[in-house]
Amino acid sequence: MSTFTEIENEAIKIGIGNTPLYKIDNTGIYAKLEYYNKFKSVKDRASFFMIDYALKTGSLKKWQTIIEASSGNTGIAIAGISKFMGIKSEIVIPETAPEATQEILAEYGATVVTTPGSSTENSINYIDNLVKLNPEKYYRIGQHENELNSMAHYYGTGPEISRELNHIDHIVVGIGTGGTITGLSRYFKEKYDVEVTGVLPAEGSHIVGLRNPYVSNHRKILEIYKDYIDNFVTVTEDEAYEGVKELNEKYRLLCWPIIGC
Structure with a gap:
């Protein structure tokens, strides 16, 4: 057993990982419900x-x-x-x-x-x-340059999703440090012909949990794995909170920024 696999197993024992995968009606879209983690977000x-x-x-x-x-x-x-x-x-x-x-x-x-x-x-x-x-x-800790930030999703989140879905065409991930999107994109691009889209805050928008690392000196993880991301989209604060409101009202998903979805 590798050290990374051992760490993943220990995380699950204390309630981090193995979160539900939620199918949003018949859209073909699935959301990983990370607020089920012990401390309520994907960052656990x-x-x-x-x-x-x-x-x-x-x-x-x-x-x-x-x-x-x-x-x-x-x-x-x-x-x-x-x-x-x-x-x-x-x-x-x-x-x-x-x-x-x-x-x-x-x-x-x-x-x-x-x-x-x-x-x-x-x-x-x-x-x-x-x-x-x-x-x-x-x-x-140095989350912006610590490659273990990305490894957590390569060894944990990615395999969890893969066990439930036979194939994935597209993954969309909000970007902060880049750990989640790079770990998932590396894992899935080794298995499928998948397109990866990163979500960034629009210029002037302050959305808790999202960050544009390309206007920062601290983006080592994304620099290392940038070739795994195919494209980017931006969202404004209004769009982000409208999306949060819709997910809550229509599907009862608790995707507030403080929680994560």
Whole structure:
């Protein structure tokens, strides 16, 4: 058994993974219901992979503090998993992050730091400086460049979907760090002739959970696996929330940004 398979099995044991695949009427469209994960979003998967692998390889020590910049769901997942594993966490978020996010982070025992503006760029820069000053105290997850972010979906989400569907023609994934879309696209392109579309926020739109990495210096995962993505579409805030409203009203799917779908 590979280390990655072992990590995936351990994640499932604590309630991360094996989420339902929901068929949306007769559209031929399926949604992976990631709010069934232990800490309520798709980010649980990558967070567990990154933390557990670091513990197994010894790069993370139990006495260290895990630190990460996040606009929401990754921070919540890291805080929840850290508490479950008995490790301290510090999550750095933009000051515009929803109040609910800060409340959940505090509930999970994380130290919460806010940085100016609505972008995680300032949060990442803050961590850069802090870790340089305290290299022994902190273990930085580095979700934007950590390839385990992508591996979580290559070894977990992709195989789960494949066990339920005989063939897939097209996958559409919202982009934040690029971990979900690159892990899924690599897995499915090895099996099928599949088209991959990434969803980005329209210019000027602030949609929790989505991010345009191409206007950032932090996009290593997407740079490594960019050839696996065929095209991109953008959505505005109004379009995103109208979609969320429709999914909730018509299908009772809880796809708010704080939850994930």
